[in-house]
């Protein structure tokens with residue numbers, strides 16, 4: 001249980017908030033690279049940490065991320081003309097380049113120097129892993145570009161997708177680092193008790209703090225002295241890494257991979273979720289068929305989206321199309337799509353969960369640890385220090401893993417080099 005003040009400090013990300021300042025110390029993905037498919041193509045609206053922005057790919061192919069409104073009389077730049085290395089406001093023709101500099105001001109005499117004083121806010125961008133990233137912190141203080149293992153994987157072995165969730169980022173993140181719920185919420189066959197995650201519904205959690213956040217092991221005793229071991233990574237401030245090497249029954253999974261999510265705050269009440277996955281070695285490329293089946297399992301088939309959006313067709317407005325018959329006889333929730341099940345719970349808590357009324361138990365230790373690190377980051381940033389996980393060297397060598405092992409072997413030994421990046 002935490003106080004109302006702590007909850008607000010953890011959750012609120014709007015300009016001027018403590019956690020907003022934390023996020024502004026990191027590179028954050030804000031769109032799929034394909035959303036800005038070609039130079040001089042249509043701009044897109046972006047909302048990040050409660051700020052309205054517009055992104056465009058200029059003539060050179062570089063991506064600009066600027067404030068949504070023109071500095072002249074605040075016309076929306078989304079309708080702007082993307083031309084000759086800049087975005088031109090269609091109200092009176094002022095033009096801005098991707099650094100936010102006003103490069104043409106046709107309503108003033110050619111001799112005017114007014115142009116030098118009317119630049120707009122612009123944030124540095126970076127492109128990698130099929131994503132567009134932004135740094136919104138103090139100018140000139142951006143950390144080196146991100147270097148998660150998945151950013152170094154060849155395109156044949158890597159995939160990424162995007163979903164938008166209607167709740168605060170922390171509800172999503174806390175779901176991602178809560179291994180225990182997968183024994184319940186994601187039980188897709190209640191008639192079969194022989195699932196690794198069902199055999200032990202109270203996993204033991206062991207957390208090791210690191211310079212990027214923490215690594216944690218979940219240990220489920222599955223009988224005959226054996227243990228189902230999953231090692232997760234939490235990379236500050238918003239990323240989960242987990243393994244998908246074996247299926248619910250201990251067989252090799254249909255798409256052996258390491259996957260994860262990044263929860264990027266759109267504002268205090270909405271979150272963009274980037275879902276990535278990669279094959280752990282040369283021998284595990286990801287085929288279109290595998291990826292399509294994987295996304296379908298998670299509830300992200302093309303047909304699962306409201307056309308033209310990243311929001312799901314199964315949503316709070318229709319109770320996620322819960323099927324009570326299915327719930328009675330087959331799956332724990334009666335809701336289709338593993339991540340749709342997550343959204344039903346996370347969005348259903350309300351836009352910001354009232355954590356003053358919760359009762360965390362022994363399986364919630366990783367969730368509490370993440371909160372601790374986020375609050376620590378807020379303190380560090382307020383004191384002018386860099387928070388954990390901004391330095392790529394701290395996390396570039398790690399990955400998530402899982403295995404079935406024996407109870408008598410220490411888990412660190414059992415996982416061994418499994419948690420070391422090889423790409």
Ligand code: FES
Pocket residue numbers: 070071072073074075089090091092093094
């Ligand atoms: S409002 Fe943009 S040019 Fe006038």
Ligand SMILES: [Fe+2]
Pocket residue numbers: 175176181182185186338339342
């Ligand atoms: Fe989940």
